[in-house]
Amino acid sequence: MADTTENKRQRIAILGSTGSIGTQTLDVARAWPDLFEVEMLAAGRNWELLARQAEEFVPDCVVIADQAGYRPLSEALAHLPIKVYTGEDAAAMSVVSSSVDTVVSAMVGFAGLAPTLAAVRAGKKIALANKETLVVAGELVMAEAKRCRAPVIPVDSEHSAIFQCLVGEMPSSVKRLVLTASGGAFRDVPAAELDRMTAADALKHPCWDMGRKITVDCATMMNKGFEAIEARWLFDLSAERIGVAVHPQSIVHSFVEFADGAFKAQMGMPDMRLPIQYALTFPYRLPVRGGSDYDPVAAGALTFAEPDAAKYPCLGLAYDVLRDAYGKGGGCVMNAANEVAVAEFLDGRIRFTDIYELVRRVLESVPPASPRTLEEYAALDAAARDAARSAVRASF
Ligand SMILES: NC(=O)C1=CN([C@@H]2O[C@H](COP(=O)(O)OP(=O)(O)OC[C@H]3O[C@@H](n4cnc5c(N)ncnc54)[C@H](OP(=O)(O)O)[C@@H]3O)[C@@H](O)[C@H]2O)C=CC1
Numbered sequence: 001m002a003d004t005t006e007n008k009r010q011r012i013a014i015l016g017s018t019g020s021i022g023t024q025t026l027d028v029a030r031a032w033p034d035l036f037e038v039e040m041l042a043a044g045r046n047w048e049l050l051a052r053q054a055e056e057f058v059p060d061c062v063v064i065a066d067q068a069g070y071r072p073l074s075e076a077l078a079h080l081p082i083k084v085y086t087g088e089d090a091a092a093m094s095v096v097s098s099s100v101d102t103v104v105s106a107m108v109g110f111a112g113l114a115p116t117l118a119a120v121r122a123g124k125k126i127a128l129a130n131k132e133t134l135v136v137a138g139e140l141v142m143a144e145a146k147r148c149r150a151p152v153i154p155v156d157s158e159h160s161a162i163f164q165c166l167v168g169e170m171p172s173s174v175k176r177l178v179l180t181a182s183g184g185a186f187r188d189v190p191a192a193e194l195d196r197m198t199a200a201d202a203l204k205h206p207c208w209d210m211g212r213k214i215t216v217d218c219a220t221m222m223n224k225g226f227e228a229i230e231a232r233w234l235f236d237l238s239a240e241r242i243g244v245a246v247h248p249q250s251i252v253h254s255f256v257e258f259a260d261g262a263f264k265a266q267m268g269m270p271d272m273r274l275p276i277q278y279a280l281t282f283p284y285r286l287p288v289r290g291g292s293d294y295d296p297v298a299a300g301a302l303t304f305a306e307p308d309a310a311k312y313p314c315l316g317l318a319y320d321v322l323r324d325a326y327g328k329g330g331g332c333v334m335n336a337a338n339e340v341a342v343a344e345f346l347d348g349r350i351r352f353t354d355i356y357e358l359v360r361r362v363l364e365s366v367p368p369a370s371p372r373t374l375e376e377y378a379a380l381d382a383a384a385r386d387a388a389r390s391a392v393r394a395s396f
C-alpha cells in the first residue's frame with residue numbers, strides 16, 4: 001500500500017461503479033476513508049445510482065456511457081464540483097488522469113477492454129475484475145502491462161486466491177493451479193433437464209450474489225473456462241497446468257500444487273470484499289469491515305470433484321480456445337458470441353442449452369484471426385456479434 005505508507009490516500013477510479021463489484025468497492029472505500037479517495041466513477045445506464053454515489057464520494061469526475069443519462073446526471077450533480085462526461089471514449093480518457101493511482105476494472109463484458117487498456121498504458125495499478133479483458137485480449141493487455149510497468153492485481157476470487165498462494169514463491173516451483181467452481185445454479189439439475197431451465201432459474205447462484213451475466217456464465221461454467229484463460233495470462237501457464245475442481249461449498253477459492261508436492265489454498269467465506277480490498281492494499285492485509293468469519297471446525301466437510309464435461313460443454317469449448325484451437329482471436333470471438341447468447345437467453349429468446357450451441361457455431365463460422373491492436377479486436381468482436389445475431393435469427 002505504497003500510497004498509504006506515504007501518508008497519502010490511494011486515489012481510485014472505478015469502472016462499473018454501479019454493479020456488484022463496483023458497489024462492493026465503494027463499501028471498502030467507505031470503510032477506510034483515511035486510505036482511499038474516490039477520484040472517478042463510471043457506469044453504463046444507471047445514472048440515478050451513479051448520482052447517489054457521486055453525492056456521497058464527490059469524485060473529480062463521473063462518466064455515464066448511456067448518452068440519455070447525461071442530462072439528468074448533470075442536473076442532479078449541478079450543485080457539486082464534479083465533471084460529468086459521456087461518449088464512447090470518455091471512460092478511457094478519464095482513467096488516465098494523473099490524479100488516479102488505481103483503476104478498479106469492474107465493467108461487465110467487452111466494454112471494459114478499452115478503458116482498462118488505456119489505464120494499463122498510463123501505468124496505473126489495475127485491480128482487475130473484468131475477466132473478459134483477458135479472455136478477449138490477454139496477449140495485448142499483459143504485454144502492455146509489462147511494457148508500461150502497470151501492476152495487474154486480480155480481483156476475481158480464484159485468481160486472488162492463487163495470487164495470495166504465490167506470494168513468496170518462485171514461478172518455477174509451481175506445478176499446477178486448480179480453480180474451484182461451485183457448479184452454478186444447476187449443479188444439482190440433471191443434464192437432461194437443462195433445456196427447460198429459465199433465466200430466473202439460472203440467476204439463483206448457490207453461493208455468490210453477482211451481476212446477471214456472470215451468474216449465467218456460472219450456470220454454464222463458461223465462467224470457469226473464462227477463468228482458465230484469465231489464469232493463463234495472469235500466471236503465464238499453459239492449459240495442461242490449469243485444472244478445475246467442483247467445490248460446492250465455495251470456501252476454498254482455489255489452490256496451487258508445487259513441485260515438491262505441497263499444496264497451498266486460500267480459504268474464507270464467499271465475500272468479494274476480501275479480494276477487492278486485498279487488490280487495493282496488497283501486500284498489506286486489513287480487516288474486512290462487516291465481513292463474515294469462517295470457522296473451519298464448525299463449518300464441516302469440504303468436497304471436491306471433477307466437473308462433468310458432458311453437462312458443462314462450455315468449459316471444454318473454452319479449453320479449446322485456451323489451447324488456441326480457434327486461432328489467437330478465439331477468445332475474442334467466444335466472448336462476443338457468449339455475450340450475445342447470454343443476453344438472448346436472459347430475454348427468453350433462446351434456451352439455456354442453446355448458449356453452448358450458439359457459441360460453438362460462431363467459433364466454427366468466424367474465420368480464425370490474429371488481432372494485434374485494440375481496433376482489430378473491436379472489429380473481430382463486431383464480426384462475431386453479427387455472426388451470433390444472424391445465427392439466432394436463422395436457427396433458434
Ligand atoms: N460480481 C462478482 O462477484 C464478480 C464479478 N467478476 C467480474 O467483474 C465484472 C463485473 O461484474 P458484476 O459487477 O457482477 O456485473 P454487474 O452487471 O453487476 O455490473 C456491471 C457494471 O458495468 C457497467 N457497464 C455495463 N456496460 C457498460 C458500458 N457499455 N459502459 C460502461 N459501463 C458499463 C454497469 O453499469 P450500469 O449498471 O449502470 O448499466 C455496471 O456498473 C465482470 O467482468 C465479472 O465477470 C469477477 C468475479 C466476481
Ligand SMILES: CC(=O)[C@@H](O)[C@H](O)COP(=O)(O)O
Pocket residue numbers: 156157158180181182183184208214218219223224250272
Ligand atoms: C466470485 C467469483 O469469483 C465468481 O467468478 C465465482 O467464480 C462464481 O462462482 P463459480 O464460478 O464457482 O460458480
Ligand SMILES: [Mn+2]
Pocket residue numbers: 156157158227
Ligand atoms: Mn471467479
